[in-house]
Amino acid sequence: MxxxxxxxxxxxxxPSVTPDDAGCQQILGERLAQLGFTLETIESGPADFRVTNLWAVRRPSAGQSAKPTRTLVFAGHTDVVPTGPVEQWTSHPFTPTHRDGKLYxxxxxxxxxxxxxxxxxxEEFLQAEPDPQLTLALLLTSDEEGPGVDGTVIVCNALAARGEVVDYCIVGEPTxxxxxxxxxxxxxxxxxxxxxxxxxxxxxxxxxHLAKNPVHSVAPALAELVALNTAGGWDAGNAYFQPTSWQISNFHSGTGASNVIPGSAVIDFNFRFSTESTPESLQQRVHAVLDAHQVEYTLAWTIGGLPFLTTPGELVTAVxxxxxEETGIETELSTSGGTSDARFIAKICKQVVELGPVNASIxxxxxxxxxxxxxxxxxxxxRTLKQLNAALAA
Structure with missing residues (x-):
């Protein structure tokens, strides 16, 4: 093995279901400490949802630190989503099991x-390069699959406050x-x-005539907002991003009775937006449509994360x-899919990529x-570590 x-x-x-780390970071920290890493545990969140974060860093020796250096961070999470019905699993979800060449x-x-x-x-890189010019770091959280408010973002804020420079980051999301x-x-x-x-x-x-139906009032405005999804109505995207999309996720109205006009309607919606738009521009567009249709409303916004982009450069080239070299594959660069903790890291690091296993069963x-x-x-x-270190030494 x-x-x-x-x-x-x-x-x-x-069994490290969010926010429980279940001792994973301790296992990893002990191995990193043997390699000369300095370990810092940052806990955050209320007592009933305590999140464990690990920041581990190994800096070059005094002789190497006098030369040009860069910091590479591996970032990831030790928490997992709930298992779902355990009886539906072929083997227990927290018992690693091998079948047909796969690990379950x-x-x-x-x-x-x-x-x-x-x-x-x-470990293997340091065995080959015992005194590299690269500063190596590991950022782990037990709150990636949960709300995400006490995890990676807390560590990134702490690093920014102390002036820690991060040059490259590889996030281990399944891509x-x-x-x-x-x-x-x-x-x-x-x-x-x-x-x-x-x-x-x-x-x-x-x-x-004695009531006012909020569903009828908002329907024309919703139709116009939906229509903006076609032909790049919000924005046309760019070479790296698809056009911005607006989608309704929930629509609640009515008392349940068939003879009562509802007194209100609540609509939840979400934007997935490219770098061609900003939160402010999208908000203004929505308000303009609602106002033009004379809808009487209130609207609360939540920004879950800003778009980020790492254009081809040192990190992308190395990856x-x-x-x-390892597979013979010419990898595809993509910005598709949902969000990840990379959105927080991108605020303190200009070069961030996500690279991990096949995502079909996540x-x-x-x-x-x-x-x-x-x-x-x-x-x-x-190989990525070796290429980045060799570029520094050249």
């Missing part, structure tokens, strides 16, 4: 294998489609939600080269990963 697989199984066996268990893909590969890749390395994320769309409350007047459905019953790809992922991380 490879060291990466062994460590991945050790982590999967810990909650977190096998998202993202305990990536975290294991982080640590083993650092591959069919084979490890076939896709990496070099950016993500922003996310912004709105809760729209439309005011009406409740009344008997037989006497509509692409490492994937090519969050599902019988989550799994191909065992053969575990070493592939670790080797890609090792």
């Amino acid at each position: 490879s060291r990466t697989l062994q460590l991945a199984e050790q982590l999967i066996s810990r 268990g909650r977190g096998a893909c998202d993202m305990k294998t990536s975290v294991a590969a982080f640590v083993v890749s650092i 591959a489609v069919e084979r490890c390395g076939d896709m990496i994320k070099n950016g993500r769309r922003g996310t912004m939600s709105g809760k729209l409350t439309v005011k009406g007047v409740q009344g008997h459905i037989a006497y509509p 692409q080269g490492a994937i090519r 969050h599902k019953i019988d989550e799994h990963i191909d065992v053969a790809e575990i070493e592939t992922l670790k080797n890609i991380y090792v």
Whole structure:
């Protein structure tokens, strides 16, 4: 059994459902401490939702620190989503199990294998380069799958406050489609939600002149907002991003009776937006449509994350080269999918990419990963470290 697989199984066996780290970070920290890393645990959140974060860093020796240096951070999470009905799993979700060349268990893909590969890749890199010019760091949280307010964002704020410079970051999110390395994320769309409350007047459905139906009032405005999704009405996107999309997620109105006009309607919606738009521009557009249709409303906004983009440069080049050398694949750069903690890291680091295993089974019953790809992922991380360090030494 490879060291990466062994460590991945050790982590999967810990039932670390958000926000419980279940001792994963202690296991990882002990191995990093043996490599000369300084460990800092940052806890955050209320007593009934206590989040554990780990910041581990290893700086160059005095002789190397006098030369040009860069900091590379591996970032990830030790928490996992709930298992769902345990009886529907073929094997217990927290008992690492092998079947048909695959490793099964909650977190096998998202993202305990990536975290294991982080640590083993650092071990192998330092064995080959005992005194590198790179500063190496690991940022782990137990609040990525939850609200995300006491996890990576807390660590990033602390690093920014103390003036810590982060040059490169690799986030271990599962990004591959069919084979490890076939896709990496070099950016993500922003996310912004709105809760729209439309005011009406409740009344008997037989006497509509004595009431005001909020569903009728808002319907033309909603139709116009939906139409903006076509033909790039919000924005046309760009070479890296799809056009911005607006989607209704929930619509609540009525008393449940068939003869009562509702007194209000509540609509939840969400934007996934590109770098061609800003929260302010999208908010102004929505308000303008509602106002033009004379809708009586209140609207509360929540910005979940801003879009970010890492254009091809030192990190993307190193990752692409490492994937090519290890697999022969010319990786695809993508900004598709949902959000990740990279949105917080991008605020303190200009070059951020996400690189991890195939994402087909994440969050599902019988989550799994191909065992053969575990070493592939670790080797890609090792090659990336070597390329970035060699570029500094050149």
